[in-house]
Every structure is written in structure tokens, then in C-alpha cells.
Amino acid sequence: MPDARHDAPPELDELTRRLATVHDLRAASAVLGWDQMTYLPPKGGAARGRHLATLSRLAHEQFTDDRVGALLDALRPYASSLPADHPATALVRVARHDWEKAVRVPGAFMAAFTEHCSASYQAWATARPANDFAGIAPVLERTVEMSREYAAFFPATAHVADAFVDEAEPGLDVAAVQALFASLRARLVPLVREVVARPRPDDSCLTRGYPEDAQWRFGEMVARRLGYDFDRGRQDRAPHPFTTSFSRDDVRITTRLSHDDLRFGLFATMHEAGHGMYEQGIAPGLDGTLLGSGASSGIHESQSRLWENVVGRSRGFWEWGYPLLRAEFPDQLGDVTLDTFHRAVNRVEPSLIRVEADELTYNLHIMMRFDFELALLDGSMRVADLPEAWRARFISDLGIAPPDDRDGCLQDVHWFAGPVGGAFQGYTIGNVFAAQAYDRAIRDLPSIPSDVAQGEFAPLLGWMHANLHALGRMFDVNETVVRATGAPLSIEPYVAYLERKFRGLYGSGSDTPLP
Numbered sequence: 001m002p003d004a005r006h007d008a009p010p011e012l013d014e015l016t017r018r019l020a021t022v023h024d025l026r027a028a029s030a031v032l033g034w035d036q037m038t039y040l041p042p043k044g045g046a047a048r049g050r051h052l053a054t055l056s057r058l059a060h061e062q063f064t065d066d067r068v069g070a071l072l073d074a075l076r077p078y079a080s081s082l083p084a085d086h087p088a089t090a091l092v093r094v095a096r097h098d099w100e101k102a103v104r105v106p107g108a109f110m111a112a113f114t115e116h117c118s119a120s121y122q123a124w125a126t127a128r129p130a131n132d133f134a135g136i137a138p139v140l141e142r143t144v145e146m147s148r149e150y151a152a153f154f155p156a157t158a159h160v161a162d163a164f165v166d167e168a169e170p171g172l173d174v175a176a177v178q179a180l181f182a183s184l185r186a187r188l189v190p191l192v193r194e195v196v197a198r199p200r201p202d203d204s205c206l207t208r209g210y211p212e213d214a215q216w217r218f219g220e221m222v223a224r225r226l227g228y229d230f231d232r233g234r235q236d237r238a239p240h241p242f243t244t245s246f247s248r249d250d251v252r253i254t255t256r257l258s259h260d261d262l263r264f265g266l267f268a269t270m271h272e273a274g275h276g277m278y279e280q281g282i283a284p285g286l287d288g289t290l291l292g293s294g295a296s297s298g299i300h301e302s303q304s305r306l307w308e309n310v311v312g313r314s315r316g317f318w319e320w321g322y323p324l325l326r327a328e329f330p331d332q333l334g335d336v337t338l339d340t341f342h343r344a345v346n347r348v349e350p351s352l353i354r355v356e357a358d359e360l361t362y363n364l365h366i367m368m369r370f371d372f373e374l375a376l377l378d379g380s381m382r383v384a385d386l387p388e389a390w391r392a393r394f395i396s397d398l399g400i401a402p403p404d405d406r407d408g409c410l411q412d413v414h415w416f417a418g419p420v421g422g423a424f425q426g427y428t429i430g431n432v433f434a435a436q437a438y439d440r441a442i443r444d445l446p447s448i449p450s451d452v453a454q455g456e457f458a459p460l461l462g463w464m465h466a467n468l469h470a471l472g473r474m475f476d477v478n479e480t481v482v483r484a485t486g487a488p489l490s491i492e493p494y495v496a497y498l499e500r501k502f503r504g505l506y507g508s509g510s511d512t513p514l515p
């Protein structure tokens with residue numbers, strides 16, 4: 001924060017130094033976490049758990065130190081004398097937000113909760129394949145109970161889930177998410193009904209057996225071309241793809257490849273590259289501070305969905321990419337036209353598993369989970385009722401029902417590795433904001449669609465870097481959205497995008513059948 005230093009009080013220096021230590025401890029944890037998910041030998045888990053617990057305790061102690069609170073108090077007049085978009089103002093504001101949350105929750109509770117979550121994850125890892133909901137129900141009941149206890153540390157909130165929503169999406173609460181989802185749902189459900197009633201494109205070309213080394217090569221080429229900087233990152237394999245960042249100059253992405261389905265690796269790579277390019281685009285001056293990350297889970301997800309779906313599943317993208325893909329896989333794709341391929345990667349079909357859902361039905365999976373979290377937390381639904389509620393909601397929303405709990409309410413790790421609350425809404429907020437940000441970008445730079453069709457992604461990425469990524473975590477969700485796009489969060493660009501895209505693909509009868 002060089003421009004703040006001029007006549008900044010000495011407390012700002014001390015606060016910055018202390019927070020840098022906290023950041024470095026967390027970054028070291030993140031490196032160990034990355035290693036755990038990629039290369040850790042099977043027997044290294046116990047020792048790694050200990051290393052992570054030690055680092056996390058040290059970071060928590062450093063951050064919740066009384067001196068940090070005193071510095072924040074002392075800096076209040078200085079921070080409020082600066083403009084709201086001054087980095088020092090943002091730092092003090094965000095540090096206070098995080099600090100107050102951290103000191104409200106007793107360390108002993110957090111330790112017990114963390115331990116419970118890790119036991120719950122172990123239990124889930126056995127219960128899911130065994131389809132054993134009854135076996136894990138008491139564990140989930142305890143999670144709900146502890147989630148309520150956690151929420152009770154924030155008594156000023158209107159809804160028991162508000163603290164969780166605010167943690168994931170600073171500035172948003174349950175009421176705001178409910179309003180957003182209700183308006184989206186009203187427009188989405190009729191569109192889903194319309195599209196799924198039509199003949200589905202043939203997607204068999206995607207499952208013809210794709211050698212993994214060629215998939216890896218192609219994926220890396222695409223990520224590099226999109227603008228993911230391999231000099232400030234790397235890609236590795238992981239069973240559940242993720243992105244992690246230790247600095248804007250060291251942002252790691254992971255992917256998983258399936259020989260039997262080209263979609264997994266291809267779109268996971270673009271998705272994670274989107275997360276990675278966000279982190280790589282944060283303003284250098286914010287690096288190593290509390291502000292040097294994305295604004296929220298949902299805003300982060302908007303950047304992965306932008307590259308995975310808005311760009312990566314667009315016709316224009318494949319005008320550029322398909323000849324290259326076909327050259328990599330002549331045996332599998334030699335007889336497949338661009339049209340057939342483009343339709344195949346946009347096939348819409350009600351399905352049971354969230355992470356495999358298509359772009360259109362995906363949000364219905366999210367909305368049901370969000371509603372169930374609220375019901376479990378406010379006590380209107382018991383854990384024992386979850387499997388039946390899950391089936392009923394699937395039938396009413398998607399017209400299909402899971403045959404068992406393994407592919408029903410046990411499918412997601414979230415409630416078995418963390419609190420019940422705030423775990424899912426970010427995915428749909430991300431979809432909504434991806435369309436809004438893209439819409440604004442092409443209004444500023446109308447050549448973006450034709451650039452994309454020529455494999456030129458720098459104009460779009462440059463717009464995102466300048467208008468969104470650079471802000472890091474300086475502002476809450478609402479403020480970030482307005483600063484990036486000039487308008488509050490809105491479903492309109494997203495609904496317009498979905499209608500245009502899927503009515504175009506599925507619309508007229510002559511358009512739909514495939515040879």
C-alpha cells in the first residue's frame with residue numbers, strides 16, 4: 001500500500017506486518033494442503049494433519065491477538081478519513097470484519113468443530129459408497145447442532161444461516177439470496193421444461209475413448225491460450241479438481257481426466273483456469289495481504305463459469321478450438337461435425353449428480369440444497385426427513401428420483417466436511433454474475449465474441465483483470481458487482497443468455513435432430 005504510507009500512522013505499518021505474518025502462515029498451510037490433495041503418500045496423512053493443525057492454530061492466535069484489535073481501533077479515524085476505495089481503508093474494514101468474526105467464536109469450539117468435521121468426513125467416505133444414510137444420520141445431526149451453535153455466536157443476524165452466507169458472500173444474507181433465487185427460479189423452471197421436452201442431441205462422440213496424455217496436452221494448450229500464466233502457476237492432477245493460491249505469482253490449478261468421457265478433463269481445466277486467472281489478476285499491491293484474494297465464493301465461481309461455460313461451451317470458442325481438438329483426436333472426431341460437437345457439449349438432461357449436471361438444470365440442484373440447509377438450521381426439517389425430502393424435490397423439479405441416497409442426499413461432501421449452511425449458494429451466484437460480467441465486457445468491447453472465435457482471449461481476460469480481478473477482496477459482493485459492471489447483481493443477463501443459447505440450440509424442430 002505505498003500511497004497510504006505517506007502520512008500513515010505507525011499503527012498501519014504494525015497492522016500490515018502482523019497481518020502479513022498471518023497471511024504467510026495461511027499460505028504455508030495452503031501449500032501443505034495442495035500437496036495433500038496431489039502428491040502426499042497414503043501414509044503421510046496423520047503427520048500432515050498435525051502440521052496443518054499447528055499452522056492453523058498459530059495463524060488464529062496471531063490474528064485474534066488483542067493487539068490486532070487495538071490497532072484496528074486506533075486506525076479507525078485514519079481509515080475513515082480516506083476514500084472508501086483506498087487500499088488502507090479496505091484493509092482496515094476487511095480486517096475488522098474478519099477479526100470480529102474470529103474473536104466471537106471461542107478457540108475451543110472451533111477445535112471441537114474441526115475435529116467433528118474431520119470425523120464426519122471419514123464417516124461419509126464409508127457411508128456414501130455403502131448407501132448408509134441411517135449410519136451417518138447421527139453424525140449429520142451433530143453437525144447441524146454445532147452449526148446452530150456456531151450461528152448463535154452471531155446473535156444480531158436475522159436468520160440462523162446469515163453468518164454462513166456472509167462468510168461465503170460478504171454483504172449478502174439469506175433474504176438477499178432467497179430473493180435472487182426466487183426470481184431466477186420463476187424464469188428458469190419454464191425454460192428447463194421447454195428444453196427437456198425436446199429431442200436431445202446425441203453426445204456419444206464424447207465417450208469414444210480419449211487417451212489421457214493427449215487430453216492433458218490439449219487442456220494445457222487451452223489453459224495457456226485462455227491466459228492462465230504457467231510461469232506463475234502449474235497444473236497437476238487431483239481426484240476433485242480445485243485451485244489454490246499462495247500469492248498472485250503462484251496460483252496452482254488441478255484437473256482430472258477420464259479416458260471414457262472427454263468432458264470431465266476439458267471443462268474442469270477451463271473451470272479451474274478461470275479461478276486461477278482471477279487470482280493471477282489481483283492487483284500486485286494487494287498481494288500478501290488480507291485483500292489479495294477473490295471477493296467471495298460466488299464471485300470466484302463467476303470466473304470459473306465464465307471460461308468453462310459462457311466461453312468454453314460457446315459456438316465461437318469451438319470455431320477456433322474444434323479443428324485443433326479434432327487434429328488431436330482424429331480417430332474419435334474425424335466424422336463429427338462442429339455442430340454435432342457443439343450440441344453434444346451443451347446437451348441438457350435432468351440428472352442426479354450435481355457436479356455432472358448441465359448448465360441449465362445445474363441451478364435447480366443448488367436451490368434445493370440451499371433450501372434444505374435453511375430448513376435443517378431453522379428446525380423445520382429433521383435430518384431423518386432429508387432422504388425423502390430430497391426425492392420429492394427431485395421429482396417436482398427435475399422429474400426424476402434418485403434410486404438411493406448414495407446418488408441422492410449423500411452425494412456432496414460439503415455437509416460432511418464443514419458446517420451445514422452457506423455451502424452451495426455461491427455456485428448459482430457465480431452463474432448469474434458470470435453472464436452479467438460478460439454482458440458488460442462485450443458492451444465495452446464489442447469485438448470480444450469475434451476475438452473468441454479466433455482464439456484471441458486477451459481482450460476478455462484484460463477486461464476482467466482491469467474491472468474485477470484487480471479489486472481483489474477490497475469490497476463486499478454488492479460493491480464489487482457494482483464497481484465491475486456499473487449495476488447491482490441481476491438475473492436478467494443470465495436469463496437472457498440461457499434463453500438465447502438453449503432456444504437457439506433446441507428451438508426450431510429442424511434445428512434439433514442430428515444425423
Ligand code: ZN
Nearest residue numbers: 271275301304
Ligand atoms: Zn469452482
